Amino acid sequence: MQSFEWVDAESVEHAVSLLGEGSERQPVVAKAGGMDLLDLMKNGVMAPRRVVNIKTIKGLDGVRFDAKQGLELGALVTLARLSREPEVRKRFVALADAAEHAATPQVRNAATMGGNLLQRPRCWYFRYDHFHQAGGDAVERVRSGENQYHAIFDNQRTVMVHASTPATALVAYGASVELTGPGGKTRVVPVSEFLLPPDMKRSTDTSIAPNELLTRVRIPAPAAGTKAAYHKQGERESYDWPICDVAVVLRMEGRTIRQAAIAMGWVAPTPRRAAEAEKLLVGKTLNEELARQVAKAAVNGATPLSKNAYKVPVLEAVVRRTVLAAAAA
Amino acid sequence: MAPPDDDSVPKPLLPQLSRRAFFKGAGASALSATLAPSAHAADPSPPVLGPEPAPLTLSINGRTVTVQADPATTLAELVRNHLGLTGTKIGCDRGACSACTVWLDGEVAASCMTLAFDARGRKVTTIEGLAKGEALHPVQRAFVENDAMQCGFCTPGMVMSCAALVDRNPKCTLDDVKQAVSGHLCRCGTYPNVFKATLAAAQGGGKAKGNT
Numbered sequence: 001m002q003s004f005e006w007v008d009a010e011s012v013e014h015a016v017s018l019l020g021e022g023s024e025r026q027p028v029v030a031k032a033g034g035m036d037l038l039d040l041m042k043n044g045v046m047a048p049r050r051v052v053n054i055k056t057i058k059g060l061d062g063v064r065f066d067a068k069q070g071l072e073l074g075a076l077v078t079l080a081r082l083s084r085e086p087e088v089r090k091r092f093v094a095l096a097d098a099a100e101h102a103a104t105p106q107v108r109n110a111a112t113m114g115g116n117l118l119q120r121p122r123c124w125y126f127r128y129d130h131f132h133q134a135g136g137d138a139v140e141r142v143r144s145g146e147n148q149y150h151a152i153f154d155n156q157r158t159v160m161v162h163a164s165t166p167a168t169a170l171v172a173y174g175a176s177v178e179l180t181g182p183g184g185k186t187r188v189v190p191v192s193e194f195l196l197p198p199d200m201k202r203s204t205d206t207s208i209a210p211n212e213l214l215t216r217v218r219i220p221a222p223a224a225g226t227k228a229a230y231h232k233q234g235e236r237e238s239y240d241w242p243i244c245d246v247a248v249v250l251r252m253e254g255r256t257i258r259q260a261a262i263a264m265g266w267v268a269p270t271p272r273r274a275a276e277a278e279k280l281l282v283g284k285t286l287n288e289e290l291a292r293q294v295a296k297a298a299v300n301g302a303t304p305l306s307k308n309a310y311k312v313p314v315l316e317a318v319v320r321r322t323v324l325a326a327a328a329a
Numbered sequence: 330m331a332p333p334d335d336d337s338v339p340k341p342l343l344p345q346l347s348r349r350a351f352f353k354g355a356g357a358s359a360l361s362a363t364l365a366p367s368a369h370a371a372d373p374s375p376p377v378l379g380p381e382p383a384p385l386t387l388s389i390n391g392r393t394v395t396v397q398a399d400p401a402t403t404l405a406e407l408v409r410n411h412l413g414l415t416g417t418k419i420g421c422d423r424g425a426c427s428a429c430t431v432w433l434d435g436e437v438a439a440s441c442m443t444l445a446f447d448a449r450g451r452k453v454t455t456i457e458g459l460a461k462g463e464a465l466h467p468v469q470r471a472f473v474e475n476d477a478m479q480c481g482f483c484t485p486g487m488v489m490s491c492a493a494l495v496d497r498n499p500k501c502t503l504d505d506v507k508q509a510v511s512g513h514l515c516r517c518g519t520y521p522n523v524f525k526a527t528l529a530a531a532q533g534g535g536k537a538k539g540n541t
Contacts, residue, residue: 003380006400073370104512106439107424217404238511
């Protein structure tokens with residue numbers, strides 16, 4: 001890892017102004033937990049000239065719930081805290097579970113909400129500096145190479161999947177991110193639009209500008225009768241990146257489903273809503289047979305690559321189980 | 330043949346001819362250069378540290394130390410290379426095997442993925458700080474008694490995670506232990522005895538906090 005300059009940011013404004021001084025040749029990056037940043041720097045994928053430590057900014061680690069405003073998470077809230085926070089556990093169980101099943105206990109103690117959303121893809125071609133220097137089309141290499149963990153949907157332009165698993169839950173809950181730019185100007189972007197298909201040639205897989213800081217994540221207050229579930233499927237029970245993960249949020253009246261959101265992570269470049277499957281649920285009472293139909297609809301239109309067709313039945317099973325788990329929650 | 334960095338003789342916290350001593354001299358001139366005008370010359374912004382070594386102060390096993398390190402130094406490198414505390418092991422160097430686990434303010438941390446500067450002003454406990462003098466932490470003792478190691482490379486990290494669990498929750502269950510070591514890779518497959526040892530330490534009820 002190349003050494004760099006280090007500045008402790010005193011405020012959001014200070015951090016934003018420091019980030020604004022960066023250029024392609026003299027990159028300046030923000031660091032919170034540093035988990036993904038260190039990985040990228042150690043692999044030679046990133047070599048910032050200056051690192052802005054945003055852990056020193058006060059007031060960015062709050063968790064606030066309000067019945068009207070919903071949930072507000074500071075960008076510096078750690079995944080460990082997110083998984084334990086009573087308001088999150090009680091009202092946004094899919095998010096708490098997603099945070100609890102991300103990475104290792106050690107990493108969750110350091111990794112932050114903001115950094116988790118901004119992390120780069122885990123694609124092993126992406127993580128190898130050679131493919132950044134080669135100039136060739138890495139996507140085509142993956143397409144004909146080791147693509148067992150890559151996208152099975154929307155994989156014409158890119159085959160990489162976004163790494164964040166809490167993002168899957170955030171998309172199902174209709175969450176947004178707050179970005180703060182120069183002059184303290186903020187904009188709020190839905191997570192579903194914020195995340196962009198991963199691209200090796202860009203320096204981010206989100207719509208954040210180089211002189212913006214992700215400051216907060218907001219989730220609307222859940223309507224009465226909201227039930228949710230999350231499941232991350234890996235190759236083993238202990239720490240691993242997922243084959244796929246699914247978050248389901250249902251609004252129910254008695255046993256009737258009034259609204260449904262099914263978000264599927266690690267199967268498309270960004271978390272994918274199963275729109276057709278969701279429609280099948282509305283106005284119905286869930287049973288095994290309906291769950292089976294819904295899961296089938298969720299994987300409809302998949303275009304697996306040479307080595308990842310196995311992900312289709314795995315995803316189908318995980319959707320079926322997670323829909324049933326949400327309704328029974 | 331045991332590697333020389335794994336002996337049982339307690340090492341001095343700071344080796345005699347240390348990198349620290351070297352950097353202390355070498356860093357002084359470099360440091361004055363970096364503290365010169367930053368892009369924020371007009372306002373009293375915090376100084377720009379690095380890329381050359383700069384001083385940082387942290388507590389290691391109850392002792393406050395000041396070390397010269399460049400900002401790209403990880404906490405694992407700092408404790409091993411700068412402080413001579415080689416009990417902490419670096420396995421994958423990517424936070425994926427947890428061999429490098431230490432306590433940061435009492436919570437488990439992957440020291441290979443923690444920049445040393447992020448440990449400034451914080452309490453770091455390494456495997457060397459777990460025993461109270463000659464008295465092993467109950468988890469350390471239980472690891473010996475239950476043969477919870479084979480090659481030993483993952484052991485210091487495993488012990489730190491299991492000791493943190495037992496200290497926090499003396500009534501921990503098998504599932505709690507599995508969760509606590511879920512990030513640890515042991516290629517010898519000692520997990521069953523790690524579980525046994527940790528539960529034995531918890532049932533023994535002996536709480537012996539490291540000198541943090």
